[in-house]
Amino acid sequence: MPRDGTTTRTRILDVAERLVIDNGFAATSVDEIIEASGTSKGSFFHHFSSKRDLAGELVQRYADADVAVLRRALAEVETVADPVERVLAFVGFFVDQADQLMTEQSNCLYVAALTERQLVSDGATGPVGRAVEAWRADFASLLDAALAARGRTGEVDSGALADHLFVTFEGAFLLCRSTGDPSHMRAQLTSFRALLAALLRE
Amino acid sequence: MPRDGTTTRTRILDVAERLVIDNGFAATSVDEIIEASGTSKGSFFHHFSSKRDLAGELVQRYADADVAVLRRALAEVETVADPVERVLAFVGFFVDQADQLMTEQSNCLYVAALTERQLVSDGATGPVGRAVEAWRADFASLLDAALAARGRTGEVDSGALADHLFVTFEGAFLLCRSTGDPSHMRAQLTSFRALLAALLRE
DNA sequence: CTTGTATCAGACTGAACGGTCTGCTACAAC
DNA sequence: GTTGTAGCAGACCGTTCAGTCTGATACAAG
Numbered sequence: 001m002p003r004d005g006t007t008t009r010t011r012i013l014d015v016a017e018r019l020v021i022d023n024g025f026a027a028t029s030v031d032e033i034i035e036a037s038g039t040s041k042g043s044f045f046h047h048f049s050s051k052r053d054l055a056g057e058l059v060q061r062y063a064d065a066d067v068a069v070l071r072r073a074l075a076e077v078e079t080v081a082d083p084v085e086r087v088l089a090f091v092g093f094f095v096d097q098a099d100q101l102m103t104e105q106s107n108c109l110y111v112a113a114l115t116e117r118q119l120v121s122d123g124a125t126g127p128v129g130r131a132v133e134a135w136r137a138d139f140a141s142l143l144d145a146a147l148a149a150r151g152r153t154g155e156v157d158s159g160a161l162a163d164h165l166f167v168t169f170e171g172a173f174l175l176c177r178s179t180g181d182p183s184h185m186r187a188q189l190t191s192f193r194a195l196l197a198a199l200l201r202e
Numbered sequence: 203m204p205r206d207g208t209t210t211r212t213r214i215l216d217v218a219e220r221l222v223i224d225n226g227f228a229a230t231s232v233d234e235i236i237e238a239s240g241t242s243k244g245s246f247f248h249h250f251s252s253k254r255d256l257a258g259e260l261v262q263r264y265a266d267a268d269v270a271v272l273r274r275a276l277a278e279v280e281t282v283a284d285p286v287e288r289v290l291a292f293v294g295f296f297v298d299q300a301d302q303l304m305t306e307q308s309n310c311l312y313v314a315a316l317t318e319r320q321l322v323s324d325g326a327t328g329p330v331g332r333a334v335e336a337w338r339a340d341f342a343s344l345l346d347a348a349l350a351a352r353g354r355t356g357e358v359d360s361g362a363l364a365d366h367l368f369v370t371f372e373g374a375f376l377l378c379r380s381t382g383d384p385s386h387m388r389a390q391l392t393s394f395r396a397l398l399a400a401l402l403r404e
Numbered sequence: 405c406t407t408g409t410a411t412c413a414g415a416c417t418g419a420a421c422g423g424t425c426t427g428c429t430a431c432a433a434c
Numbered sequence: 435g436t437t438g439t440a441g442c443a444g445a446c447c448g449t450t451c452a453g454t455c456t457g458a459t460a461c462a463a464g
Contacts, residue, residue, distance in 0.1 A: 008411080024318040026228030030452060040413045041453080047411090051452065107317065114379040115313050116226040128380045156396060160389040163377055164397075167390050170376045171369030177316040178330045187362040188369050194358060195366075195397035202404045210441080232422060242443045243423080249441090253422065 009047045012037045017058055021107050025055055025116045055113075055120035062109045063127035067134050074138055083145040084200045090142055091165065091193040098189050102182035108173045136162045146200050156199065168192045211249045214239045219260055223309050227257055227318045257315075257322035264311045265329035269336050276340055285347040286402045292344055293367065293395040300391050304384035310375045338364045348402050358401065370394045 015037040019028040030051055034044055048054040073093045080086040110128050113120050139162035147153050172188035217239040221230040232253055236246055250256040275295045282288040312330050315322050341364035349355050374390035 023320060024226065024228060026226060027318055027321055029450080031450085042414070042455090042457095043412045045453065110380070111313060111317050111376065114376050115309065115317055116229055117379075118225060119229055125380060129382075132377065132380050157389065157393065160386075160393045161397075163386065164370075164373075164390060164393050167373030167377055168366075168369055169373070171366075171371070171373030174313060174316050174372045175334065175365055175369055177319075178312070178327060178334050180331075184362075184365065187359065188366060191359065191362045191366050195363075195401055198401035198404050199397055202400050231420080233420085244425090244427095244444070245442045247423065 008037075008039055008043060012039060012044060012047060012054070013058060013061060016054060017062065017109060018105075020055075020058065020112050021105055021109050025112050025119045052120060059109065059113045059120055059125075060127045063131040066131050070135055070138060074142075077142075083142070083149040087142050087146045087200060088193055088197055090139070091189065091196060094165075094169075095186060095189045095193060098186035099183070102176065102185050106182075107177060108170055111170065111173060132163070132166055135166055138162075139165055150200065161196075164192065210239075210241055210245060214241060214246060214249060214256070215260060215263060218256060219264065219311060220307075222257075222260065222314055223307055223311050227314050227321045254322060261311065261315045261322055261327075262329045265333040268333050272337055272340060276344075279344075285344070285351040289344050289348045289402060290395055290399055292341070293391065293398060296367075296371075297388060297391045297395060300388035301385070304378065304387050308384075309379060310372055313372065313375065334365070334368055337368055340364075341367055352402065363398075366394065 012033060016028065016033045019033060019036065030041070030044060033054075034040060048057070073090055076093050077086050077089040080089045113128055114125060117125060136159055140158045143158040143161055144153070147155065147158065168188050169185075172185045175184045175188065176182050214235060218230065218235045221235060221238065232243070232246060235256075236242060250259070275292055278295050279288050279291040282291045315330055316327060319327060338361055342360045345358075345360040345363055346355070349357065349360065370390050371387075374387045377386045377390065378384050
């Protein structure tokens with residue numbers, strides 16, 4: 001049975017995730033992943049049928065972790081009574097974690113997955129799309145509750161506004177890369193919260 | 203002298219831009235570019251010393267065009283008297299062009315340039331960074347004027363708020379890709395304008 | 405102890421890639 | 435007309451890559 005099976009497998013996934021996030025998918029060779037994870041060709045292709053297969057699992061795992069963060073944030077703000085403040089606390093949750101996030105990863109795997117579409121397994125944008133929809137659905141209902149509490153239901157497109165959190169994350173990743181300054185992540189999330197505060201409190 | 207020189211060169215650049223935007227830089231082979239532009243290896247390497255060289259010129263040209271759009275937008279809203287309305291008209295300029303933009307390109311070249319860093323010529327993120335700074339500088343001064351007109355100078359980080367337009371563009375490109383729906387570009391720019399309106403008019 | 409199987413190692417292969425080289429073609433200068 | 439050169443064509447080359455294959459190793463079951 002497993003000598004070191006699951007460990008090797010996850011080590012490959014971890015190393016590959018880091019490399020793909022840093023350099024892109026096509027620019028990351030299997031040999032590179034093997035060397036960085038201290039394993040071999042035989043081991044790699046024992047665990048993954050192809051490079052595309054690895055990419056698919058990578059995206060799936062990343063999207064799952066992403067949705068898990070969403071759930072954690074929702075649980076965190078559940079206790080905030082006022083719906084408007086709950087929305088702001090929800091975004092604030094990510095503001096607080098922004099700096100740590102940027103020390104852990106220099107970019108989002110989604111960016112590579114969406115840019116190098118044909119390189120990841122065919123339906124690999126599927127998990128991304130589903131994650132986006134999960135964020136939209138949950139955040140939009142927070143926003144709807146806040147708008148309803150102020151008697152302003154229907155005044156704004158809560159779906160688009162909810163998507164704007166994803167947009168802020170992805171855009172901020174690219175902004176950080178273009179300037180080399182990871183502090184932009186926190187700054188952009190803070191701006192978004194300030195904008196939301198103005199909209200919901202006006 | 204030139205038989206068809208400048209035409210062939212720009213045709214290669216045009217075709218390469220489209221392919222790189224669609225599929226990424228590493229996934230676009232020189233052979234592919236040659237075939238799609240109806241030219242040959244000899245011609246390609248006569249005009250560009252390497253694939254990286256092409257990438258560098260591609261990014262430079264794209265960034266120049268990007269800054270040109272900024273200048274056009276600024277000129278367009280110059281006549282708007284009220285500083286707050288001028289800011290909203292500035293963003294509105296892009297809202298109006300969003301749908302057309304998405305028919306012309308399915309993504310932003312910046313995304314590929316920033317993701318596949320090592321593949322484009324060494325300083326290729328330079329032009330991107332300079333373009334970002336140009337947008338920030340010009341848009342931030344519009345924002346500062348609007349804040350000053352309402353006697354609220356210093357209340358918000360106008361630099362970060364200005365960067366948020368870039369963030370919205372790039373994030374919306376990825377959102378469109380993840381859902382396959384190009385209408386998100388317009389929706390996100392519209393949301394950003396609505397948020398700015400709430401902030402500046404409150 | 406033997407057998408079966410999951411795991412891993414690494415030499416090898418065929419294809420694709422970026423880039424080179426030789427030479428052709430059209431035009432300009434004289 | 436001759437010569438020089440920018441522009442272009444495409445065969446060719448060395449390397450790198452994803453993926454295969456043969457076999458070793460360790461452990462579980464009987």
